[in-house]
Amino acid sequence: MQNNPVKSRVWTNVRFDEDGRHIGHLSVPISENETGYAHVPIPITVVKNGPGPRVLLIGGNHGDEYEGQIILLKMSRYLKPEDVVGTAIIIPGLNAPAVEHGTRVSPLDGGNLNRMFPGNPRGTATEMIAHYLETELLSRVDYVFDLHSGGRAMEYLPSAVVCEGDDSDLHQRSLALLDTFGLPVSLIVEGSTGGDLSMVAACQRRGVVRISTEMPGRGSVAKIEMDRAEQGLLRVLHEIGMLSHALATEERSPTKYIRRHSAREFLYSSETGVFEPCVDLGDTVSADQLAGRLHFTHNPWREPLELRFKKPGVVIFKRVLARTHKGECVFGTGDAIRGSLEKDECQGGDTL
Ligand SMILES: [Zn+2]
Incomplete structure (x- = not known):
């Protein structure tokens, strides 16, 4: 699929190769009952100033994750060619139908973009977006x-995230930027939850350095954490040489390194009910510690089901919707890694 010769059906009116600030859309063709010839427009801004680092900035990979969308909507307006050395491609709402509906997946086709790479040029709208990104955009960028x-x-502990892959050079270059990002947590992930269908995998296939964030979420916007992530992003863009001058106004703060446990080691609900959590984000938990209780509204006389952690660690994310179905994840954990970013420690998962 990676070398699929079928060309993308997505078209654009922006110019990637000319200096200046270019605004426009990626247009994803669709054909429906009430409109035979239509397209989904995805807003895109390209700011280019000569040779230099080439960077793709993405929000709205998932439509209900708003902090990144706001950061990049702002950047789409304030970033000028004289601020840049190289190229910045800014897409604040990548899966546009999901972004417009405020949903994780697309209302057009149920597509979870981050589980659809390398995509399909002849597929659904979400598959076409994934294919265009992997074949057309990733070939234009370094980061x-x-x-x-x-x-x-x-809800997540505010984190900058680096995923390990087979290419250790890419991994080390990503790790080297985490201190500068300076979010409260630097999360090292071994294997994306989306496997080779994720954007992580697409970047690894194309040899692109990738860093993501996990900001709190909850379907809302935590301004302090969003502003902190924007400042961290601007520091990193300056460090890699994409900004002609520092745009960040705040110094970085110390970050705590955590290696995320695998998705199989997260805690999932085994039945359907109302979940009462007994720990919170950032708590250090032990194996077999009570994580929460599942209550059964259809059977008040039944004792709640106790859900317990499988292994010790730090709680890095939690489910915030109380109504929980069988098989849904309620907590994710990881191992704290010693404070300094020694590469061998991150590779080896040396825990405190
Ligand atoms: Zn997401």
């Missing part, structure tokens, strides 16, 4: 910053 959050259903 991707993909801004996520907990969305409507989850």
